[in-house]
Amino acid sequence: LLRGVQRLNDEDCLFLSGCLKNKPVTGEQFTIRTHIGTFTSLHFECNRIRQPVEVWKRFCFSLQGNSSLLSLRLSGNKIGNRGTMYLAHMLQVNTGLQELELADSDLATQSVIALTIVLKSNRSLRSVDISRPLLFSHQEEWAVHCSEMLAMNSSLVELHLGKMGLTDAGMERLTAGLRFNHSLRYLDLRCNRVTRDGTQHLAGLLKENPSLQIIDLSSNRLEDEGAVYLSEAISWPGCGLKECSVNSNNIRTKGLLALTEAMKANTTLTHVYIWGNYLEEPAFRELMSGGRLLPERTDVSAYEVDGRVFLAEVFTKLRRRYYSYPAAGETTDSPVCTLQLHRT
Template identity: 60%
Template sequence: MRVVVVMRVVVVMRVVVVMSVATQAQDTMLRSLDLTFNNIQTHGAELLAGSLQGNSSLLSLRLSGNKIGRNGGLDFAGMLRVNMTLQELELGECDLEMHGMIGLSTALKNNTTLRSVDVSRALLFSLLEEWAVHFSKMLPVNSSLVELHLGKMGLTDTGMERLSEGLKLNHRLRNRVSRDGALHLSKVLKGNSPLEVIDLSSNRIEDPGAEYLSEAICCEGSVLRELSVCRNNISTSGLLSLAGALTNSPALTHIYIWGNHLEEPVCQAFQELLNTGRLTPEQTDVRPYEVDGHVFLAELFHHLRKHLFFTDVNEQNAGSDSPQQ
């Protein structure tokens, strides 16, 4: 029987030393380690990254919310050149800087086991968006990634265009987060992309961007399943085009729209989608209600799912460990 150990640890800095020793042990059964928001800084990141170079058991490491900074990012980039066991690495809101991002993209050119990476909200101040160029060059070469989370990166249209060049040549990724470049992203979708999940929350794709995406979603061969366009300054025409895309796309099942301009025609369209069963309450973040004969939408606290790859892996492992009937 396979034993999967999942540990959620709330620690102070000195305990990181103990955990680094634990993860270094070759016979440990630890598979998933969650150290999010534990005030781990550069030295702790160095210890953890160093211990993982010789580790052959840990599959998932989540460090989001720890300010490991530039050097911490470089330490984990060096680890990924050696470790060929880790499958999920979460470094969101870790104050990664440009050199760390470039180092990670370089390491991912040769790493063959990592499936999911989250580097959201890095501290990137260069207008040239060099990191996007490096990630674009990495994407056609990498053969293992299926999830790449790039939320809150401040991507401009130019940066999205650069990243799209790599996306067009990558045939594995199913989850990417981008900003503003909806036109470039729609071209990727039209090219029979394997993208299954797109998060464009908190950007400004507006009506034209929503319409570009709607057209691409309806193209034959689109496999997009989940889309979030929350808080994108989209009004009636853009949201109605997305509602139409949901009607005409057999693949798209989840859509999240809260934070846009939800005028009555939009409310009526989503009420119809829910009433007909084309959309279920669990697959969106809005719920219709009526007052004095007018339809409005209330917010449901449902969000785009993250870590789909590792969730799928855990479910498969649980199924394989269950006794045969």
């Protein structure tokens, strides 16, 4: 694990591309290869690429035949539309990559759609993050293609769609595809524009499909009505939800009490994060005092001053990742080695 290195430039990235090919290399490249070994994880976030088209073309070409790399994190690089197209083409050939992070990488509508199309047939990826793309269309075409992908894909277990501008209409499209999906466990929808209507579509999905275990709805617009819809789904027999975040959703006492009652009815849900709403102490007093909600599984703590009980934020958050490689029960022939190349 290499730490403390400065951001890489174009020449560094092109040189690294040669090391990613699963074939013997000579000269200086061979010396570096023998020192780092065959690595299974490449953390390449936030680097300084000035000519992205040629660099990402070479980089993706080198990954086509790579069978050892399992995790690739490229978030914070200005990959852009054309660079992502090369990535999509690489994913049509590469059958080893299991985790791909492309958050804040200047993805446009065309490249997001291209990735979802590839994921219809890709059977190796388990976790994908395409949060915060540059989407200027209000038609949410990407949601239509993502819905079709989710209906066909049977390998993804984790999908991050934060800061996508997702609306209630987009949520309706996504849930339509998720009704046919039984592999996804973690759905990240934070920082979107989902209101009570979109939450109603999600609640209907949770009643029908018990596969989803973790949902991040923080920083949306659920309000009390959305929280009530979500609570009804949580109370539904067979709901598989285990962890949920509804931080900063303008939820008041009515919605929080509904969540409280839902947790009484459903013992599967063990982690709830609610800070950033209009909190009043009675909403969670009974759950906390009765041991139903453990202190380390929420972001709210109660304290007493002069006989009055107040609530304070605890800095425990919904986990950011669900999938880890190799997955439980899986093994890899190569020693697990992470190459981290970004500014820390």
